[in-house]
Amino acid sequence: MNWVEVAPIVLVTVAWLWLPGLPVTYSLGLRGIAAAATAPLVSIAVVAGTAVAAELAGVGWSVLVPLAVSAVLAATAFFLRRKAFAPDPRRLTIVAAVGMLPAALLATFSVMRAVGPPDSLSQVFDTPFHYNALAYIRDTHQASSLTIGSLGNPDLPGVFYPAAWHDFGSLVMMSTGTSIPIAANVVCAVVTVLLWPLSCLLLARQLFGRNIAALAIAGVLSVAFPGFPWDLFGWGVLWPNLFGMALAPAAFALVLTVTGWVKDDAIGTRRAWVLLVFAVVAAGFAHPNVLFSLVALSLFPVGARLFLRARQGRRGVVECVVFAVVVIGGWLWSATSPVFANARNWNWKAIETPANAVGEVLLNATNQREALWLLSAVVVVGMCTVPRFPVMRWVLAAHAVTALLYVLAAGLNRPDTRLFTGYWYNDSHRLAAMLPITAVPLAIAGILFLATKLPKVRQPAIVLTALLVVATGGLYPADRELRIQVTYPRTEEHKLVTDDMRDFYARVADEIPEDGRVIGNPFDGSVLLWALADREVLFPHFLTASSSGQAYLGRHLEDAATDPRVCRELDRYDVGYVLIGKDEADTVQGRYGGILGVTDAEGFELVDRAGATRLYRITACDRHP
Structure with missing residues (x-):
């Protein structure tokens, strides 16, 4: 355009x-x-x-x-x-x-x-x-x-x-x-x-x-x-x-x-x-x-x-x-x-x-x-x-x-x-x-x-x-x-969300329920899924104020298969998917460290991917009553 x-x-x-x-x-x-x-x-x-x-x-x-x-x-x-x-x-x-x-x-x-x-x-x-x-x-x-x-x-x-x-x-x-x-x-x-x-x-x-x-x-x-x-x-x-x-x-x-x-x-x-x-x-x-x-x-x-x-x-x-x-x-x-x-x-x-x-x-x-x-x-x-x-x-x-x-x-x-x-x-x-x-x-x-x-x-x-x-x-x-x-970077390596990531977000929007939320480390680009694909994210800003439950998810999401509290908090916030944007992203002293680990953790099903960008459905909580 x-x-x-x-x-x-x-x-x-x-x-x-x-x-x-x-x-x-x-x-x-x-x-x-x-x-x-x-x-x-x-x-x-x-x-x-x-x-x-x-x-x-x-x-x-x-x-x-x-x-x-x-x-x-x-x-x-x-x-x-x-x-x-x-x-x-x-x-x-x-x-x-x-x-x-x-x-x-x-x-x-x-x-x-x-x-x-x-x-x-x-x-x-x-x-x-x-x-x-x-x-x-x-x-x-x-x-x-x-x-x-x-x-x-x-x-x-x-x-x-x-x-x-x-x-x-x-x-x-x-x-x-x-x-x-x-x-x-x-x-x-x-x-x-x-x-x-x-x-x-x-x-x-x-x-x-x-x-x-x-x-x-x-x-x-x-x-x-x-x-x-x-x-x-x-x-x-x-x-x-x-x-x-x-x-x-x-x-x-x-x-x-x-x-x-x-x-x-x-x-x-x-x-x-x-x-x-x-x-x-x-x-x-x-x-x-x-x-x-x-x-x-x-x-x-x-x-x-x-x-x-x-x-x-x-x-x-x-x-x-x-x-x-x-x-x-x-x-x-x-x-x-x-x-x-x-x-x-x-x-x-x-x-x-x-x-x-x-x-x-x-x-x-x-x-x-x-x-x-x-x-x-x-x-x-x-x-x-x-x-x-x-x-x-x-x-x-x-x-x-x-x-x-x-x-x-x-x-x-x-x-x-x-x-x-x-x-x-x-x-x-x-x-x-x-x-x-x-x-x-x-x-x-x-x-x-x-x-x-x-x-x-x-x-x-x-x-x-x-x-x-x-x-x-x-x-x-x-x-x-x-x-x-300074706010409109021209090269892909300087972009929070690359052109390929924008295309990916548009593609996977149909895989995510309209009334559900997606969790992701905002520093890897997942923060813009809401604005670009109309799927709400749990963390809508880099350092947004969070409740104790949200903070817990940011630090412990990867433990969903073994930690019942993670599933309780996911259910409370209607979170069913995880979006990983880029491999290298700031975790702000571990604030979002639990999100980075889901790629190798049990209980997360890969839905789609484009390079480093991946969408997972959280299946671990299906095992918890």
Whole structure:
């Protein structure tokens, strides 16, 4: 299958991301860029919130559930519709849309080259969880963020996990009948190619107003920074983070709107407050990291506005004091609360010196990548344009906050620094993903300033941007593609599940009852049987939480013919088959050691094999009453 063949699936994904929210944004009176860029905030909040409500109400998840809720919301919004808020001239919107085309082309080409065929498998640490979460939703019709974290393990309580990405992936699957790998790749592609650039465009619109040149180049510059979205497309993989952070520029634009730091406002303060509620809900269900990122970005613009209000009267002083108490108190609580202990205690090691980390920020070479000299020079120029664009002072301040957090994570990462970086798992990749949110408008400001030095050139900002694209070979495509390719290995020896194993899984699915489970060592590739062949596995992730019974099976399965407890546990979990993927696989200090021994143990009947990959039926327990 090629990307042309999945074009209808791409269109369905676009429809799910925009259509539920557009009636709301239009009914609020927004038009053009503002309406289109804020619609996904509403869509994501509605879909992810509906998934939670449906499970609480005992209603199975299907395409009809969010469609019904969206229809009700659209009707309500239409009834409460308001007059359009100072819509932008049509010419401005058209120019911005045309400016998005080269961005979409550059991004699409990079995604296609980096991912390969649209059914390619991402094969890194977090991938099995994301794929199997989609399989869990498909099989159980439950998609709530409040329970999806346990993937249906009956011995574990429902665990919160931000499931917005999985909710949309499941809707794409249900709407089109496509496979899990294709749905996952298409959702990530649409987020990268469309959602992120449009979100950046809204931020540019609010910062630079009706500046045609700024809006014409915003889309292209949004895809230039490898720290986001390209790095999170491949690192981890952190697809929920990718989904959520793509919303951050639009959410930041709403913060700047309600605080009054915008030019030629296209949203309106009251509308921005309403949309900010949707943005918070959407970000929370996409990934809470986004909320913390938004707080960090907003500290200076919110604080500055409150400070100005404090100078005008007693009420402003009270607001300023309350803000300080909330910020400091909230930080003290969250920095010590057990609620965030798991994230805060994640022990990444510093990867470089603080000085090197500072240099990486300035050269857009985060996480020890190649320096992007020309693009970085444009950003530095933008940093020096605060007198020309006063509102950019808060963008620059937000950029400095993000840079500091990145330096703490990449260059120090000590227990004391984790009080600040723990909200992002102390991970330099997650923090580096924040930098483009502010780097894009800084780059726009830099281009606009340089354009003033070319008074005789027609459309100098567009010409300069085109020269930047040409001089960098398409805005450094090798860098951004390499950041994605780490999760899509090309050679068979580097794959968790080889092409032959995928064929084998499809073949043996008919040998396994639909309602049964299969046990296997997840590190040998068996973990993806559920996602690829719709046969549930007992261990759906590499280091998933397990009950005592599951742990016992992992260590003692080979003793099924002589150990009655093994058979009791197999019966309890409806496990009747064993899948062996590869001969050489990590057992994590014996956690799955009992599975490796079944090839030479009594009580296991070989059903089928393809090289090292084998499927066994467990016969040992037929002897036990």
